[in-house]
């Protein structure tokens with residue numbers, strides 16, 4: 248019935264559009280209609296990989312020479328392309344970047360297709376090991392863990408939401424890793440920015456933005472009865488409309504996105520594909536899966552990497568350094584496969600130990616929950632219209648954001664003593680374009696959201712997504728085996744710290760307060776029943792019901808950090824504040840895995856900033872500018 252529903256949904260919408268499109272015979276409109284249709288239908292039948300066997304070499308004993316490079320970067324996500332760009336500014340250096348996935352395309356460009364691309368080869372398709380305290384409403388109690396694959400990494404499928412950590416987040420980081428405080432990192436968070444103010448009411452503090460960089464900032468352009476109601480509801484509750492990318496972060500705002508003229512501007516495109524002049528000293532290899540870092544067991548020097556390209560193994564040698572930027576799960580995996588990790592775990596798997604470090608031991612993430620609401624406005628609904636495509640071609644409208652996400656609020660729970668440091672984020676999703684696919688992608692069980700999302704199409708609906716960010720629960724990433732083509736084992740261990748679920752409930756109360764304001768009441772906004780049979784024991788309005796609901800439908804926010812933490816003590820940290828791996832020479836890690844704890848905001852900007860900072864550190868090390 249899922250396929251039937253999704254086809255119906257697409258066909259209903261597409262039929263409306265086709266009628267007029269035929270008249271117009273606008274090839275661009277027809278192209279995008281076909282693209283949306285094809286990707287949506289493909290998403291309903293897509294089977295996630297359960298391993299990386301697609302990269303297995305035909306002959307594992309045949310390793311060909313891939314030359315010598317000054318720097319080898321493993322992975323092109325949020326961090327890798329920035330490093331590739333900045334290091335190859337030095338004309339005397341040869342830089343090789345290896346990425347397991349392919350190039351961005353017209354589908355990744357369209358922010359609204361992120362859900363479709365999450366059920367495609369652009370997602371590695373990780374799922375956690377079965378959980379008991381969370382994710383029980385997902386098949387086999389495995390949390391979905393989307394991770395982007397391709398030049399741009401997770402920035403190819405993410406929500407494009409630009410948000411910088413709070414002053415407090417980074418000052419705490421600076422306390423454990425000197426040089427990483429807010430004032431140290433602010434210039435790096437701004438360095439690549441190119442701000443366009445595309446709304447008259449855009450809240451912008453000009454002291455914290457700039458123009459002219461590689462990475463765009465634009466505001467969401469959607470406006471409908473729900474977003475207007477939402478801003479008014481914020482005012483009802485006394486919140487200001489703020490520029491949350493300045494130090495003032497409690498309040499509401501239209502969302503700031505890394506989109507340019509309505510299109511996603513992923514890091515692959517921004518920092519590599521958009522280079523004005525081809526850099527002869529930068530070699531970009533896609534579909535290239537790194538299986539091991541070569542580390543001499545005596546000298547402990549990283550000397551290069553082995554990677555698989557088109558089922559053939561290659562060895563690339565590094566003159567100066569190897570930088571691992573494969574993301575929070577796979578950087579940890581690659582280090583462990585190469586002998587860098589917890590001694591006992593590596594010994595159990597027969598991997599020769601190079602450096603005994605707590606790799607993978609500190610997996611951290613935000614926790615999220617989705618609510619469904621009803622209202623009485625009919626100015627926007629879940630169907631795709633011809634106007635949507637035309638708006639998209641013109642650079643604005645509903646297809647320029649994931650599920651139409653438009654507006655958000657950040658606020659502190661009662662557990663935050665510093666009231667300028669929010670720990671809850673609520674995002675308004677004012678309409679739903681892919682009702683069934685959104686529940687298919689993370690593999691909810693049939694008993695939970697699939698039926699309810701399908702049923703909800705009958706009424707005007709909106710979604711609310713909220714997250715508790717300053718979590719304390721600690722999970723792990725370990726190896727399933729010493730085979731580089733097996734996926735790592737991911738255990739987010741959400742809600743292990745009981746305060747995390749209590750704080751998520753406080754967030755829920757804050758969301759209810761918004762819904763109960765006169766402005767939201769004016770559009771008859773209300774929580775739609777969220778029936779979870781397994782929680783039927785409790786009254787739906789009780790706290791017990793919601794704590795049970797969180798255990799079923801709460802999920803990790805796809806903001807994992809911490810598996811290769813930065814710090815001053817190698818008993819608890821994997822890299823030092825210059826991102827050098829303890830106990831190994833010429834090896835650094837640079838991606839979201841280095842942050843030892845979750846920040847109150849999203850991780851993409853600070854990961855890009857980390858790569859900017861490391862590029863400067865490396866240039867200074869070698870006296871280059």
Ligand SMILES: Cc1cc2nc3c(=O)[nH]c(=O)nc-3n(C[C@H](O)[C@H](O)[C@H](O)COP(=O)(O)OP(=O)(O)OC[C@H]3O[C@@H](n4cnc5c(N)ncnc54)[C@H](O)[C@@H]3O)c2cc1C
Pocket residue numbers: 321322323324325326327345346347348365393394395396397398399400401402404405406407408409410535536537538572573574575577578581805806807837838839840849850851852854
């Ligand atoms: C669905 C989703 C929504 C999100 N929404 C937002 C948002 O709106 N705002 C925000 O700030 N953050 C968001 N994030 C998080 C953000 O995208 C990530 O934190 C950020 O991209 C992390 O960057 P990274 O460099 O650590 O890893 P990634 O961006 O994940 O990149 C790692 C790269 O390494 C490659 N790789 C992995 N292993 C190998 C190997 N062995 N060999 C070669 N290549 C390899 C991968 O294919 C990938 O391209 C979201 C993430 C997801 C998945």
